[in-house]
Amino acid sequence: MTDTAPFDPRQAIKTLPTSPGVYRMFDDRGQVIYVGKARNLKRRVGSYFQRTVHNSRTQALVVQVADLQVTVTHTEAEALILENNLIKEHRPRYNVLLRDDKSYPYIHLTTHQQFPRLSFHRGQRRDAGRYFGPFPSSGAVRETLNHLQKVFPVRQCRDSFFQHRSRPCLQYQIGRCTAPCVGYISESDYARDVRHVEMFLSGQSNEVIDELVGRMETAASDLEFEKAARLRDRIASLRRIQERQYVSGAKGDVDVIACRLREQLACVQVFVIRDGRNLGNQTYFPKAPPDTAPEEILYGFVARHYLGRETPGELLVSHELPDVEVLEEALTADAGHRVRITSRLRGERRRWLNMAERNAEHALSARLTTEATTERRFEDLQQALSLDQMPERIECFDISHTRGEATMASCVVMGREGPIKEDYRRFNIDGVTAGDDYAAMRQALERRYRRLREGEGELPDLLLIDGGRGQLTQAESVLEDLQVTGVTIVGIAKGPRRRPGEEVLMMAGQPGEFRLPPESPALHLLQHARDEAHRFAITGHRSRRGKSRTTSSLEEIPGLGPKRRQALMKQFGGLKGLKRAGVEDLARVQGISTALAERIHAYLNG
Template sequence: MTHTPETAFDAKPILRTLPQGPGVYRMLDARGAIIYVGKARNLKRRVSSYFNRGAHNAKTQSMVGQVRDVQITVTHTEAEALILENNLIKEHRPRYNVLLRDDKSYPYIYLSSQQRFPRLAFHRGSRRGAGRYFGPFPSAGAVRETLNHLQKVFPVRQCRDTFFENRTRPCLQYQIERCTAPCVGYVSEEQYARDVRHVEMFLDGDSDAVIDELVRRMEAASQALEFEEAARLRDRISALRRIQESQYVAGAKGDVDVIACELREGVACVQVFVVRNGNNLGNRTFFPKAPEGTEAGEILYAFIARHYLGDSAPTELLVSHEIEDREVLEEALSGDAGHRVRIASRVRGERRRWVQLARSNAEHALAARMSTQASMDRRYEDLQEGLGLDAIPERIECFDISHTQGEATVASCVVFNREGPLKSDYRRFNISGIEPGDDYAAMRQALERRYTRVKQGEAPVPDLLLIDGGKGQLAQAEAVLQELQLVDVTIVGISKGPRRRPGEEVLHIAGRAGEFRLAPDAPGLHLLQHVRDEAHRFAITGHRGRRGKQRTHSVLEDIGGLGPKRRQALLKHFGGLRGVQRAGVEDLMRVPGISQALAERIHDSLNG
């Protein structure tokens, strides 16, 4: 039944025909658009409550005033209605429902099983491949950090099969001791399988057993006088213990997610802490879009349904507020996950402190969100949409090259996060050992130096790598990151258009064919321009400093034993550098403080 905007909506004919059983109802406006989706244990009673003359909050009054039709779907159970409600909200995104802007699934660590030498990898999406999936982790950064820790202790390969199968020599991973080079037969299958087994045990939460086994092997190696092997095992044990200390959660058992919600001035923040096998895998922050007047318990209910249905929930969820219809939500999550899922809000002891910690983090994140300029958030959100990224990038790194006709080449790396420039993470690289003016070689050298250090744990891996240049520079970045097995980073090349005007930038995205352009007024393009221009400024500043230093540098400064006072005495005695170059050894010895040995060294240095 549909009504025109001019006609007052009469709900009575619809209400008379509504069944008493469970189901899903959809509120439609005058244009036929769905503005709200809800589920009910009793459709007739629930839908009728909207049109009674009883008091409603402002959100409900506004919604009911726009309703021109109501559609229903009858289900067998309330849990089935919840699942259907969740799917409809994800599909139609009604304006009066609580919506998640970032609706991507959690990432996992994937350990393959179909190869002689299995690989560890970052994974997001369906889990159908042969092997094991460990997680979920709260963010891509948490996965990368764990993979980096694992690779330091257990050098299991992380490269793609196409890269692995075509090697004729070890890659950089072997050189920095992050891989045992199974691709070229540097490690036996038995030894490699042992490392894989230890990785599985660690990710299953059985790190104590791994440490015990390593201790026994270390003691045996020491007794056999194999001190180098014993030292290597000792370092592994120490690294594992450090990982345990950083991830251990007191009193934690099993799989638990701690979820807290805070509200301020109509903005909602949900904080999720992920605990698996007693290990804290980190936390993740969400800012769901909620209509004015929505309460924290309602937001938590909607968040849990949207976030976990279709993406297996842990065995227990600890929440900061009471949730209405908790039993229905537990039933739907349990059926979807294939195991019992319990939701608890009134907890004591250590678990209460976990919830308080999550609430405290939510408050801080909300305060930061409120104080951060809204334009920065819009830029990142628009960039995610414009580039088709899985999630909003949390860390962007950009590289640029600066030189004057090949002289004093300097590469810059600038870093941005959601709050803007992260200047403490900026880096410059003085480029050497290349043909003057070879920008491709300069870019490759800078990237290799930067991301070798990143692989060694000196800095986080970025979500987006921006290269100031076209296809050639982009190819250098792809090659370096593949060599270092950083395969989950989005790489974008940005170059000026044919007329080199701002707003006409051409984008090349690794792995995608063709060129891309964003609208000149797109906030996402403004963000890329800001990052690119900052990298350009930082590179030019470094280049000018290096060039100026080289041009004012005296060859006398390179001679050992010739300090500032003696250099000044030489230049004053001979009237300048040319006079010093023409002088013989005996002439040089006449200058106070210049011995025969030093005079000979000066003469040889200046005259080849």
Template sequence: MNAANVFDSKALLATLPQRPGVYRMLDGAGKVIYVGKARKLKHRVSSYFTRTMHDAKTRAMLAQVHDVQITLTHTEAEALLLENNLIKELRPRYNVLLRDDKSYPYIFLSKQQHFPRLAFHRGPRKPPGRYFGPFPSAGAVRQTLNHLKKVFPLRQCRDSFFNNRSRPCLQYQIKRCTAPCVGYISEEAYAVDVRHVELFLEGHRNQVIDELVQRMEGASEALEYEQAARLRDRISALRRIQERQYVAGARGDVDVIACLAHSELICIQVFMIRDGRNLGNQTFFPRIPEGTSEAEALYAFIARHYLGRDIPMELLVSHDFEDRALLEEALARDAGHRVRIQWRLRGERRRWLEMAASNARHALTAQIATRAGMERRFEELQLALDLDGMPERIECFDISHTQGEATVASCVVFNRAGPLKSDYRRFNVAGIERGDDYAALRQALERRYTRLKRGEAPIPDILLIDGGRGQLKQAQIVLRELQVEDVQLIGIAKGPRRRAGEETLFIAGRPGVLQLAPDSPALHLLQHVRDEAHRFAITGHRVRRGRKRTTSMLEEIPGLGPKRRQSLLKQLGGLHGVRRAGIEDLARVPGISQALAERIYQTLHG
């Protein structure tokens, strides 16, 4: 049915002015199904009813239109702002909608107490203190807070908890807090950590590291070796955080936005770069009407996502779109400073955009695969194992070594969305007889589940062990000793010919064995988890085994004498830190020139 047959479109068009404004299309029940803005309302709205060629999305929308309402504005930029607000409020079905419409999260450092608190914050910035950010997601804030409390153990508890303690809490026991609540640290010593946190979050990381290096050397000279070791670990942890966040050539505040579509899904990837630091990225899967192009989705995303928030000076985008200049004007008005949207990029900035596009492609592929198969695999696993409920979390352990050398145990985690890589863990196994896989497995399980008992992560529903009855027995012993209950233990062993599809399952508490069909989705899930644990273990083993080789390679680099080698190892936190460092990280070490940094990097990475 044509919309002109539902209501008198000619009468409507005759009353429309050639002025900026917003139009709302309503269905028969009076519900707004689409909101749009126009520089000239008469021209834009009439295009719906006078043209005969429309895409499928527009035809479907027009078939439901019973009325059109308008609101006049002074400028097109004002119309864009009003359109954005109406879409957020009314959520029309034919507009691009974002599920995540929250404000950006921040790290908050309170200032009014004697012992300031470091915490996650979202919402109005009213409490007195300092706010660092914004960050792209709550996960990015919590990850940064987790790193910080390992290096600078400031309290993160609320005042109501802090003011009523008579003894230290678990955070003190696991060395994530210095227990100021019961006077275990002075205000002066605590203030030093507060100052370092502020410098770190302001971007003065090298200054913090230099001060810690001086304190470490002073402690070493004073024969305070335990304090020196703690400071060394702090320096190493800070270097690792800096490696993850540094972006070569970045200046100022920039967001990099890539949009990619496949079938009925659109993925938008946003990387936030602030003062040369990559604060992380966030992935969006906006709800889109059928037939929406990537450029249209990108325009709608920027308008919905940024208006009313903290807006950076530049947005680097993967597609050009109509009304780019108008959107820049609206964003600048909202932000109070000039905002540029650029899409013709060269050099380093083009690499950033390619990085964002690559992440969008990966996220979209993963989302499609997850939607299609992961849920079904978990359902099939529940049926195959005859479980009372569908498992939510699976952990798997594997051991890797070369004839007993450099033994590493891996722990990988899957949930119903797939691999949960942030929860992966590796364990460097020591103090056992070479090649004793049982002892290695016991040690890794004890370390992992002791931490889980402390609340580091949730207890899994299924614990998968790569091995047969012997390995399963070791896991049963450890869990019984640690009083970990309600975990389904499974051993997965390869068949005599070690071919995929011939695996045998040993299930704790059940006699006999279980063999699933080669095409079983449940078996495919277990194979996927096991293979990921195997990959993760081998990678860790190879890194550990290569450290000795790295030492000798450093000694062979021309121009890198003992003094510079020592400075390099101190600043980067040991051999592993040197191997992981990029050229820019190496060149920031005192005494290491750009040319020498390039030579070191080429030597270590071939």
């Protein structure tokens, strides 16, 4: 990139090869604003700068291009994979982006233990055992685990909890565990329940039911009616689960993907079908530039969502995708097995897609209703505070501590689309008097806005401070010292009775206080931001406080590992004994040199 010569698209295009590759467009600040792949780089990039009329999205992109870089690849499929990686890295504003990029969750069944355990798992599958899934969401996994616990009482408790039981826990009392921790079930009977779980999760629920029916009939013939009744209830529960999960005509592993677009908002619905069972669905709202066609959104979604993740053998999509052969080739190479993408469907599969489309429409309507409500709140806030313009970005600060211990400040960000969680920040507050909320607020604000003043982020239109006039004054002082202008500062404090709807508001530069009606949409928006800041602050505070209480101060001494710390604690009976010990006493402990003993003594005695 050059700082002197202006960008000349015609000259840049002349140097481009005709081979496949990836191109990156930069703005005048050096930020990547678009990443694309091409079968022919020269022809594809050149099409952006022709005189033919583009849609408004492409026109807005082209006028901002200040530089161009390309990477040549062997094939178009390689270019697609590289494009996907670069989009995830740079998150350009003119590409289709996904917020949720976590791996799929699984159900994990251990196999190396005497009494195996069922658990939720996300991430790399390193531990021994069997993994069932993937499931579309963590909610689908937890719902399945809940159903399994009612039918097959296989333990789901952590090993540390299981190994230290002397009597059954509550799960045994409510019939969701057979208490293997205290020997209430034999190893063979427990192994049978584990085998049934494996069969059910592998799609063999009919075989499990047949086996349970046989056991029920045997129990009834042996006059063991209570046992027969328990088996009857278990069979009934299994059949209810089957009714919810079974998909007529489904074979193999299939994902059903539908995209709907309305009022520049895109919604993608994904249904996960494995071994004929519907494991649930997940809703995504990919961020796409205006005037992006549904098939473009769906193409970008499939590439972003599946490359680098486990992919089923077939994807059923609601729109015919461009360059579908290239996408299939890239997904096949990435997954290690054949992946087909199908859009022309009939019969049963068409009905699956219709189901996904109906869910996408419903989710889209609900989201638009929520966004309309948020829009009304912002409009009402502008009127309530007599602002010249409607605020686009609100930042709210809160302080949390327990009698001055582990003070934590939070900053949450609200936009017209709702909470912007990737911009949330927490600040560990140090170097202030315990319990001094004013000093804590000042430190957090200084750290936040010094960075923003230096260009690391975006300044808010409205700064909301959870607190009274004192905290508001600190915010005014900090922004004045940093010469930050154009930000409206508002304080929100609870009323005398500390009831929602009775909040007192203060504005910087204006004397006195005022209240908004309890039913005011503007007040609801401020309450939402305040409550979110409080939640975010107290979560971080509890984590920091818990860490400080479970972490030994000796861990901060260089060269003092866990074995040596343990030896010292055993020798002197705790920190009090260590503080009373001299250097010679410390050096007598095995593994503690004189130099290390001096460091320990100096640390413990200031």
